[in-house]
Amino acid sequence: MSALTRAQIRSAILDTLCAIAPETDPAGITPGAPLREQIDLDSMDFLNVIIRLHETLGIDIPESDYARLATLDSAVDYLARRSGAG
Amino acid sequence: MPTLGADMEAGTLVEWLVKPGDEVKRGQVVAVVETQKGAIEIEIWENGTVDRLVVETGRKVPVGEVLALLRAPGEAVAAAPVAQARRIEPTPRPEAAPPAPPRAAPAPGAPARARISPSARQLAGELGIDAQSVQPAEPGGVISRADVERAAAARKAAPAAAAKPAAPDWHAQMRTAIAAAMSRSKREIPHYYLATDIDVTVVTGWLAAENVKRGVAERLLPVVPLMKAVAVALREVPELNGFWVDGAFRPSAAVHLGMAIAMRGGGLVAPAIHDADRKSLDALMADLRDVTTRVRGGRLRGSEMSDPTITLSSLGEQGVEGVFGVIYPPQVAIVGLGKVTERAWAHQGTVAIRKVMTATLSADHRVSDGHRGGLFLAALARLLQEPEKLR
Numbered sequence: 001m002s003a004l005t006r007a008q009i010r011s012a013i014l015d016t017l018c019a020i021a022p023e024t025d026p027a028g029i030t031p032g033a034p035l036r037e038q039i040d041l042d043s044m045d046f047l048n049v050i051i052r053l054h055e056t057l058g059i060d061i062p063e064s065d066y067a068r069l070a071t072l073d074s075a076v077d078y079l080a081r082r083s084g085a086g
Numbered sequence: 087m088p089t090l091g092a093d094m095e096a097g098t099l100v101e102w103l104v105k106p107g108d109e110v111k112r113g114q115v116v117a118v119v120e121t122q123k124g125a126i127e128i129e130i131w132e133n134g135t136v137d138r139l140v141v142e143t144g145r146k147v148p149v150g151e152v153l154a155l156l157r158a159p160g161e162a163v164a165a166a167p168v169a170q171a172r173r174i175e176p177t178p179r180p181e182a183a184p185p186a187p188p189r190a191a192p193a194p195g196a197p198a199r200a201r202i203s204p205s206a207r208q209l210a211g212e213l214g215i216d217a218q219s220v221q222p223a224e225p226g227g228v229i230s231r232a233d234v235e236r237a238a239a240a241r242k243a244a245p246a247a248a249a250k251p252a253a254p255d256w257h258a259q260m261r262t263a264i265a266a267a268m269s270r271s272k273r274e275i276p277h278y279y280l281a282t283d284i285d286v287t288v289v290t291g292w293l294a295a296e297n298v299k300r301g302v303a304e305r306l307l308p309v310v311p312l313m314k315a316v317a318v319a320l321r322e323v324p325e326l327n328g329f330w331v332d333g334a335f336r337p338s339a340a341v342h343l344g345m346a347i348a349m350r351g352g353g354l355v356a357p358a359i360h361d362a363d364r365k366s367l368d369a370l371m372a373d374l375r376d377v378t379t380r381v382r383g384g385r386l387r388g389s390e391m392s393d394p395t396i397t398l399s400s401l402g403e404q405g406v407e408g409v410f411g412v413i414y415p416p417q418v419a420i421v422g423l424g425k426v427t428e429r430a431w432a433h434q435g436t437v438a439i440r441k442v443m444t445a446t447l448s449a450d451h452r453v454s455d456g457h458r459g460g461l462f463l464a465a466l467a468r469l470l471q472e473p474e475k476l477r
Contacts, residue, residue, distance in 0.1 A: 022230035040348070061302060
């Protein structure tokens with residue numbers, strides 16, 4: 001699989017958040033702050049975010065890595081590394 | 087109009103999914119009712135033929151009001167005077183009723199009602215937009231706030247269309263509903279409260295190992311083995327599982343676990359996970375996913391609202407360490423599970439860092455005593471030490 005750009009990953013994350021939590025305002029997200037403090041995501045929503053990112057990006061996310069997706073910035077970093085974009 | 091919870095006094099009939107002359111089967115969804123907790127699908131609990139729809143759509147009627155008249159199988163059409171036709175009063179559901187079958191398809195001719203998120207519904211109310219007229223972005227998808235905003239913008243462009251008066255504030259209605267149920271609970275139910283800390287290192291590790299083997303879509307949430315353990319532990323202390331009705335306790339043979347689920351934009355509901363003690367962890371996960379999705383985006387069925395025999399409030403990893411719930415009448419107990427935290431813990435003769443969860447029980451003293459409640463929490467703690475047996 002060709003490496004995804006950070007912009008593609010960021011956009012995929014924001015699309016996913018908006019799909020799972022329809023009231024999400026992408027422009028209002030502070031990239032360095034925990035997503036679950038900014039968006040109303042319960043455990044099931046968060047799992048659904050992971051599942052959808054797996055489907056759209058084709059990146060496997062082990063449960064032990066869930067904490068790396070805590071903020072928008074850390075999620076982009078993590079997924080970029082996993083996709084090989086570095 | 088069925089009662090869909092202790093806090094419900096009235097409901098608005100928003101849609102009929104059947105029409106006079108239609109054959110209906112036990113368990114079929116026949117109507118949609120808007121309540122303070124969102125739109126609920128109403129099932130029917132008798133076979134027959136719809137004779138007459140008494141309440142037209144859009145009307146708000148009190149609980150107990152006749153919604154429609156039903157003819158028993160074989161009853162003649164013309165010969166059935168209205169007074170003899172059977173009333174459609176789908177709940178309370180008989181104790182022996184089997185679990186509701188999957189949602190029936192809308193009757194032919196009845197347009198499928200669009201699903202709408204609670205926050206979008208609220209926005210539509212505020213903007214005076216008819217939620218049913220809004221087109222979701224994806225055909226057949228859930229109507230979102232953005233869809234409602236787009237519909238509002240389109241209406242501005244066509245100012246000739248008359249704005250409807252804004253619906254009453256949805257948040258305020260939800261708070262009113264919760265206030266009514268919880269005030270009644272605190273007025274009528276003599277609660278007692280117990281708490282215990284449970285070492286969940288073993289079950290947490292077992293679940294992590296289990297999830298490593300699974301694809302992302304098959305993984306289990308941490309609450310799933312806890313649900314199963316709570317449901318199985320109730321077999322040992324059945325006086326926590328059932329209803330207080332007319333001054334007496336009616337135990338329930340089945341464990342229908344009401345899972346407290348937060349609604350988008352505030353408030354909560356606790357729909358039933360049916361027969362939780364007899365389901366596999368995978369089945370519990372599937373059911374939890376299903377009701378959570380519908381709480382948050384779609385709609386629940388009447389039986390899910392009225393069936394829970396006990397409530398489980400699990401705070402998940404975002405919450406605090408302990409929660410003492412207020413019993414949801416006519417239930418007689420609520421179990422609270424706090425956030426799992428690492429604590430310095432005496433373990434096998436030394437102090438170790440263990441994963442610990444505070445479990446609480448609020449129970450009705452008219453039905454059980456602290457001794458029995460304590461046995462329930464002890465059983466829960468014991469079951470969680472052998473997670474492989476919970477499958």
